[in-house]
Amino acid sequence: MNFLYSGFLFFLLAIAIPILIHLFNFRRFKKVYFSNVQFLKAAQEQNSSRESLKNLLILFSRILALIFLVLAFARPYLSSDTAYRPETGSLVNIYIDNSYSMGSVNKEGSLLDEAKRKAKDIAKQFSPNDRFQLTTNDFEGRHQHLVGYAELAGLIDEVKISAAQRSLQQVINRQHTTDAGKRNLFSYILSDFQRNFVGIKAISTAADDQLSLVRLQANTLPNIAVDSIWSLSPVHRPGEQEKFVVKLRNYTNEAGTGIPVKLLVNNQQRALARLNVPAGQSVTDTLTFSGLSAGWQKAAVSIKDYPLTFDDELKFTFKVSSGLNVLHISGDPAERHISALFSGDGYFRMTVMPESNVVYAAFSGYQLIVLSGLKTPSSGLALQLKNFVQNGGSAVIFPDLDVNTTEFSSFLQGLSLPPVVSLSRDTLSVKTIDLKSNLFTDVFEEIPAKVDLPLVNRHFVYAANTRSSRENIMELPSGQSFFSRYRLGAGQIYLSASSLKAEDGNLSQHPVFVPLLYKIALTSIQEQPLYYTIGKNNLLTTTQLSLSPNQSLRLTSGEDEVIPELRQTPGKTLLYIADQIRASGFYELLKADSVLSSYAFNESRAESDMNFTGDKDLKQFFGKKSLTVAGAATDLSAAVMENNYTELWKLCLVLCAVFLAAEALLIRFFNKKTI
Structure with missing residues (x-):
């Protein structure tokens, strides 16, 4: 047995009081004179033993009553767990x-x-x-x-x-x-x-x-939620057709029929559909629209589903780009294939630089750099190009097969690419093409059983490379690389084994050349996620930003404002917001009064289930x-208390009252004299 307030046990010394009263009977007697005390003396002798018993019982009652009173204040308890105090x-x-x-x-x-x-x-x-x-x-x-x-x-x-x-x-x-x-x-x-x-x-x-x-x-409760949305469009261009796939999920055992799905872009309705969602399953539907102008777009796809409504709308943002900047660094003035390809579309803003006059400081203004026919590729160019790719840019290299292989190998190694082993003069046909690559998404309506592939008369044989970042887009027989993609930092480099000259092969005249280069250009645009989830995503991405010491960024939505913490990484800037955003909606990233980007935040769909x-x-x-x-x-709290300890102070009070009552009864009724 333990005590909650053990200091009260000091008062047990008070049991000396009834003992002293018993030992020294302080009762004052009154003398009564009788003529003959013979009979009184006999009565006293007859009741002396019962009187002593009565006094002892009263003493014990007083002592026990006092003891239990002190114990009640000391709060005794019995613990079922020795660690609990x-x-x-x-x-x-x-x-x-x-x-x-x-x-x-x-x-x-x-x-x-x-x-x-x-x-x-x-x-x-x-x-x-x-x-x-x-x-x-x-x-x-x-x-x-x-x-x-x-x-x-x-x-x-x-x-x-x-x-x-x-x-x-x-x-x-x-x-x-x-x-x-x-x-x-x-x-x-x-x-x-x-x-x-x-x-x-x-x-x-x-x-x-x-x-x-x-x-x-x-x-x-039944519940159908707008689960997610993603884009099928490789790039968002002004006036072009946009395709977004929306996914609805039914979390209950009741089928949903005729669920209206509405898409708003900048508060204007752009698409409308009705879907049937089987019980416990999900369905997808493609929403198609067009006619957007350049700039950030704030969109929301919504349904009507009661009584749970928090997951009936999914907000998202995306940017319609006004154009894409492409730089062509050419070592062969007679080569016109790249210029002709990109100059025919107003969306691409083409710039040509000769190999002898490359402006490295301008690299950051482009999304794609194409290098073809370089005669003397330098280590300085390799260094600047590597920085460009690591920061999120894309580069395509078509070699000049008559270049000094040692010099060209040094240039490739400066880009973390495999060096040249030899020059092959065998006429070969490309053996395989990776049609599942994102470069060929939407290129073919259906994957053909047999594909007419490019022919090669001369090509470089590159050193075997076991890097996991290598992805063969097209392969020659014996597993030799013809056109491969390499990941480098936040960007990517595409390396061809042959040049664009007609005598080296027919790649530049082949039907696959145009969609290949177009998709490389379009996928070079770094797009931020369509939306973020509150409480889950604390890092936002944006393009590389630089601020002066007196500048700061702000995320605003109506009256709500968040000051993010900046974290610089290759090719992009991360914005750390911790848990400052707690309400769904659209947030704009401001630098002074300029809008840099727009973000959408939604509630987690985990609560939908x-x-x-x-x-x-x-x-x-x-x-x-x-x-x-x-x-x-x-009554959980009482149950947990009982499992850990049992308080005895109430029992002590009851016992104290019992012994006080026993004392009173002993005084009043025990050995009562009748004369």
């Missing part, structure tokens, strides 16, 4: 799930309101000296402070539905960031325990944590960890 106080972690699914209702109202009421009831069961810590999906810093009950109740009242989405393991890890010290640790998790929240992996927690899971039961984890499965995820799983109607 009530005298040190407790740290109580309470997590309230405020995700979108907690907005569901049952007979008690919304699940969130029920969770807030239950959290207050749990906190009331603890001592005024205990400390509390509140956790929600927002992971707010102010919730990391330990507070008393009054302040905790105020924090609980302020909890609202949030778009942030966490896992059960993340919540438990967050609760344990505060050191409990010598305090007893209690953790309560109030949630509906969606499957996506619980996860599929084993969950770890602190060994000394008394963990309790409180399930809040909602009514099962209204399937929940059962109690049995919950316990399995925690393995051998001892925990309590109960419904919201259970």
Whole structure:
């Protein structure tokens, strides 16, 4: 048996008082004179033994009453866990799930309101000296402070539905960031325990944590969500046709029929469709439209589905580019294939530089650089070109087969490309072409069984390369590379084994040449993601930015403003926003008053799945960890207390009253004299 306030045991010394009273009877006697005391003396002798017994019983009653009174103030308890000590106080972690699914209702109202009421009831069961810590999906810093009950109740009242989405393991890890010290640790998790929240992996927690899971039961609701969207257009050009694929998912056992799907771009309706979504499945549909002008586009695809509506709209942004800058560095003035190819389309802004007059400082203004027929490729050009590619640019190299191979090999190695081994004069036909590459997306309506491939009269044989970044677009017999792609930093380099001259092969006249170069150019544009997810994506991407010491960037949406932290990487700038964005919508990146880019943020679709984890499965995820799983109607706090210790102070008060009553009865009725 242990004592919560052991200092009160000092007052047990007070049991000396009734003992002293018993030993030194301070009762004052009154003398009564009788003529004959013979009969009185006989009565005294007859009752002396009973009188002594009575006094001893009264003494024991007083001593025991005093002992149990002192023990009641010392708060004795019996502990079932030797690690639990009530005298040190407790740290109580309470997590309230405020995700979108907690907005569901049952007979008690919304699940969130029920969770807030239950959290207050749990906190009331603890001592005024205990400390509390509140956790929600927002992971707010102010919730990391330990507070008393009054302040905790105020924090609980302020909890609202949030778009942030966490896992059960993340919540438990967050609760344990505060050191409990010598305090007893209690953790309560109030949630509906969606499957996506619980996860599929084993969950770890602190060994000394008394963990309790409180399930809040909602009514099962049908739900169809706009799951995702992606673009089929390789590049967004003014006035050109745009193709976006939207995906709807049905999370319930009821089929959805005739679901209206509407696409708005800059608040103007661009496409409309109706879809049937089978129970428990997903469907996709392609939305096609055109007529966009250059600039950033703010779009949203939406459906109508009740009663859950938070996932009925998906916002996204994309940029319609006014043009693409292409630089041609030529070592052969007679070569016209590249200029003729890109000059025929107004979308491409073509610049030609002779090999003898290359302006390296202008490289950053282009998305694609094509090098052909270089006679004396220098190491300086290799260095500048490598920096250009690492920063996100694309380059295509068509060699001059009459160049000095040693010099050209040195140039290639400066770009981390394989050197030339030999020059082959065998007439060969390209053996394979990778039609699954993104360079040939939308080029063929269907993949032909036999494809007419280019012929080669002369070509370089490059050293065998085991680099994982190499991708053979076209191959010659015996596995020799004819046209390959190499990843380098944030960009890519395309290396041809043959030149564009007619005597070296027919690649420049072959039908595959035009779509190949066009797709290389179009895929050289770095596009940012169509949308981001709140609480999941904290790093945004944008083009390479440079700021003066007095400049800063701002993300704004209406009255909301976020100051991101800049992180520079090759070819792009990353914007770290932490958890500052909590509301869905469109956000513009501003440098002073100039709009640099536009971003869309949406709620996580993890909350759309209204399937929940059962109690049995919950316990399995925690393995051998001892925990309590109960419904919201259970007096969970009292149950957990009883599992850890049993307080005896009430029993002590009862026993004290019993012995006081025994003393009174002994004085009044025991050995009562009748004369």
